[in-house]
Amino acid sequence: MNAAESTILDRGFGGTTVNAVIEQADVSKGAFFHHFSSKAELGRQLVQRYADKDTQHLEQTLVKAEGLSDDPLQQLLIFVKLFEQEIESLEEPFPGCLFASYLQQSELFDDNILDIIRESMLLWRTRVLEKLKTIEKRYSHHNDVDLESLADMLMVIFEGSFVLSQSLNENKIIAQQLAHYHNYLKLLFEEKP
Amino acid sequence: MNAAESTILDRGFGGTTVNAVIEQADVSKGAFFHHFSSKAELGRQLVQRYADKDTQHLEQTLVKAEGLSDDPLQQLLIFVKLFEQEIESLEEPFPGCLFASYLQQSELFDDNILDIIRESMLLWRTRVLEKLKTIEKRYSHHNDVDLESLADMLMVIFEGSFVLSQSLNENKIIAQQLAHYHNYLKLLFEEKP
DNA sequence: ATTTACAAACCAACCAGTCGGTATGTTATA
């Protein structure tokens, strides 16, 4: 299943054959179809697992950030910074996002699968938006920005920087872009001296 | 070729069969292979055409923005705003970016093709970076941000918002995110009253 | 003794690509 995931991240779901997966995983075809009723079912279980890990990662990082400060703005800034550091500490190039991979071939998947992805992405929106609303209450900032799209911007920067880092082979791009999001939040909400 | 492009944007290159393309385009298999020596050659010609249009679009919009103001910061802000308006004026959902589609299946393409994409993306970096450097000279801003990654951020926001808008079926996301980039640039460089 | 976990051989459908042939020009020659 890990083998399948990395192959699909390299070649896309449609460009990945079952034969390629079982060769990579070093199992027989019989074993494959014993575990998965079809290739589509593999695709479903793969996103499901990926989405679960993604959600878990989101929640854990949020809890961690909340433990490091009482101030909601600082919590959010730390939250972003934690991802920044995490990405920075990778030495292999980032493997890519399965969600984006699936979405680039959305006609190959049925709506249930696309719903799993949508739910995962909406959870990011929700969690960040909650923080932003708390911040808005506490800080009287004069800029009136749309908070929902500002929350979405985190995922936008993730997905966008994955694409660029893939093309330019520059892993650092991801952390740099997260730093810009971090900076943008500071400029929007932080009290000026 | 238009038919091929839209099919590939929906299903990815690996998930698109030649039969699907010729059916969509309503041509015979003979005609297809008369014009393209192979499926891979179609892929090559398709990105080449897409990259040419992309570059042209970039340069034209830049010229247009430069014609609307003498101030480099205003030029860049107008530049972003022009894309924002362009996206807003679309009524059909945005079809997606062929570059991102290819990059999600990078193992399916040879290096020449990936180079075409890289060159296109680097041109965006170059053009925006030029403007940012001019702005930096003219405006004495105290924030010291990395200009190269700030230039990259435009493409990051494009690609990232394409992904999100594809998943959430919300076309407005793209314009909203461009507005945030616009706002970020203003906060970074614009003189405070 | 039955179920689970796998392996190997196998299958029909489909794939990218080929091939012999046709229709429609275009140019050269007379």
Added chain:
DNA sequence: TATAACATACCGACTGGTTGGTTTGTAAAT
């Protein structure tokens, strides 16, 4: 102007190989 010579655009049946998926056999675990 008529015709021969050639070029380009195109067709769709066909092919060898690959695809996702099945069937049958078997060895271990319960």
